[in-house]
Amino acid sequence: MNILYISISGNTRAFVKNLQDYATAQHQHDQNHPEIHLKEISEASPETQENEDFFCFVPTYLEGGNGIDNGTEEIMTNAMREYIEYGDNASHCLGIVGSGNKNFNNQYCLTAKQYAAEFHAPFITDYELRGTKDDVARIYQILETQSIKN
Secondary structure (H helix, E strand, C coil), X not given: CEEEECCCCCXXXXXXXXXXXXXXXXXXXXXXXXXXXXXXXXXXXXXXXXXXXXXXXXXXXXXXXXXXXXXXXXXXXHHHHHHHHCCCHXXXXXXXXXXECHHHHHHCCHHHHHXXXXXCCXXXXXXXXXXXXXXXXXXXXXXXXXXXXX
């Protein structure tokens, strides 16, 4: 199972590494559970064509406002958007997982929801900040189910 992610503050990186560790433990217990391969996207990442399906993990960074009629402009995660736009990459995106801070109300996970709409991929689920152990197990199960469907 492949995960592309972008991490600005380190929260997303910490979460997907915990997810990868969880997947490794599940795989060691039962070979039918997939392992996770991570690829971090940043401003320095060359745009390359993905040849395998992936899930995208993206945090929420938006310009101020309320997330409804203003404050919906994405900032700081544009490298991921450009990466998915490159070549045929969007066709390999199985879904988007968003993160953010629930204190931002309507802006919570708005970047992920915008990606899902733009790239015609499902918004799969969300977690707050660095997530919890329960979030890791829950999201792994969701990704595993989504992978089987495709």
